[in-house]
Amino acid sequence: MSRPTKAVVNLTAIRHNYQLAKQLIKQPALAVIKADAYGHGATAVAEALQDIADGYAVACIEEALQLRKVGISRPVLLLEGFFEKDELAIIAEQQFICVIHNLWQLQCLLNTILSKPISVWLKLDSGMHRLGLSAENFLTAYQQLIQSPNVQQVVCMTHMACADEPGNSMTRVQLAHFNKLIEPFNPPMSVANSAAILAWPETYLGWGRPGIMLYGASPFMQNQPKSTKALQAAMTLQSALIAIKTVQKGDTVGYGATYQAPETMLVGVVAIGYGDGYPRHAKSGTPLLVNGVRCPLIGRVSMDMLAVDLRPVANAQLNDLVVLWGEALPAHEVAVWADTIPYELFTGITRRIKVEYISGK
Numbered sequence: 001m002s003r004p005t006k007a008v009v010n011l012t013a014i015r016h017n018y019q020l021a022k023q024l025i026k027q028p029a030l031a032v033i034k035a036d037a038y039g040h041g042a043t044a045v046a047e048a049l050q051d052i053a054d055g056y057a058v059a060c061i062e063e064a065l066q067l068r069k070v071g072i073s074r075p076v077l078l079l080e081g082f083f084e085k086d087e088l089a090i091i092a093e094q095q096f097i098c099v100i101h102n103l104w105q106l107q108c109l110l111n112t113i114l115s116k117p118i119s120v121w122l123k124l125d126s127g128m129h130r131l132g133l134s135a136e137n138f139l140t141a142y143q144q145l146i147q148s149p150n151v152q153q154v155v156c157m158t159h160m161a162c163a164d165e166p167g168n169s170m171t172r173v174q175l176a177h178f179n180k181l182i183e184p185f186n187p188p189m190s191v192a193n194s195a196a197i198l199a200w201p202e203t204y205l206g207w208g209r210p211g212i213m214l215y216g217a218s219p220f221m222q223n224q225p226k227s228t229k230a231l232q233a234a235m236t237l238q239s240a241l242i243a244i245k246t247v248q249k250g251d252t253v254g255y256g257a258t259y260q261a262p263e264t265m266l267v268g269v270v271a272i273g274y275g276d277g278y279p280r281h282a283k284s285g286t287p288l289l290v291n292g293v294r295c296p297l298i299g300r301v302s303m304d305m306l307a308v309d310l311r312p313v314a315n316a317q318l319n320d321l322v323v324l325w326g327e328a329l330p331a332h333e334v335a336v337w338a339d340t341i342p343y344e345l346f347t348g349i350t351r352r353i354k355v356e357y358i359s360g361k
Helices: 011-025 034-039 042-049 061-069 087-094 103-110 135-146 170-182 194-199 226-230 331-337 342-347
Strands: 006-010 056-058 076-078 097-100 118-123 151-157 189-193 207-209 235-247 265-270 287-290 293-298 306-309 321-325 354-358
Touching: 006 011, 011 042, 011 194, 011 207, 011 226, 011 354, 034 042, 034 342, 042 056, 042 061, 056 061, 061 076, 061 087, 087 118, 097 103, 103 135, 118 135, 135 151, 135 170, 170 189, 189 194, 194 226, 287 331, 321 331, 331 342
Parallel strands: 006 354, 056 076, 076 097, 097 118, 118 151, 151 189, 189 207
Antiparallel strands: 006 235, 235 265, 235 321, 265 306, 287 293, 287 321, 293 306
């Protein structure tokens, strides 16, 4: 016997979501599997997509080398480029695609000798003011890169700051800035992340970068676009009831005695907590599924356990299944109750959680 807490990852759902991205943009797409595929397991996800994916995107060279180590041969983009000049030799040897987003990276690449040229994605800061070159530096860098013997192709890219807000005009402002700048060159390009793929068709300007949508979660916290209905949740986080207690009206539950029973009631204890990655700041009322029935979390989440109000479910028994999020309980809904986003829920899963991979519905 072992603790009943695990994450079940449906690889068929991930394949479906990748194909949905491709159907929407009608362009090539890099499956974004950084941060261990948003907590879903980078190597397992990459292997599941290898026959259909145009390539992958990761944050750094360590993540890219992990893919090569297990035999992934598809193109891999380093979204943050390189951090040390010595990485360039490995990038050339492994034929990773490298984002260039600052002048130091640019000069390192231009002033080194590589064993073979590499593909570069040159990033423009179009208004997010995170990574990327200014417009002036971008134009100069583009000309230098296309003339460098170290570079075989330059893709121009940018990143949308507010694509997850369908009514926010900043996406169109950024896109207009990007389009105006690159218009004279007509280069290959990449703009659309998950939110843009699902809500902004005008960003379908080349390579897509589906990330959170691969895992069946919506990047939108409100006003869900119709396209999100086609997503299939890939991860089901589940555990089981390990205790059932009768508490009297006025009794309190959990650390800090923050929840007081409004009547005599059954309370279930579930074997999952913030030590597993379930958010400690999830409020009382956060939905869980007990035998498929919605029940509210009550009290504070502990390191290894949490409590649930069992009044909505009849005849609850020890070892009954509890789902924390999954197909019938969207991660973005849980995230709202925890004042966070699905990205943090998924990547917060700790090593203590067993991961089980399945294929098919």
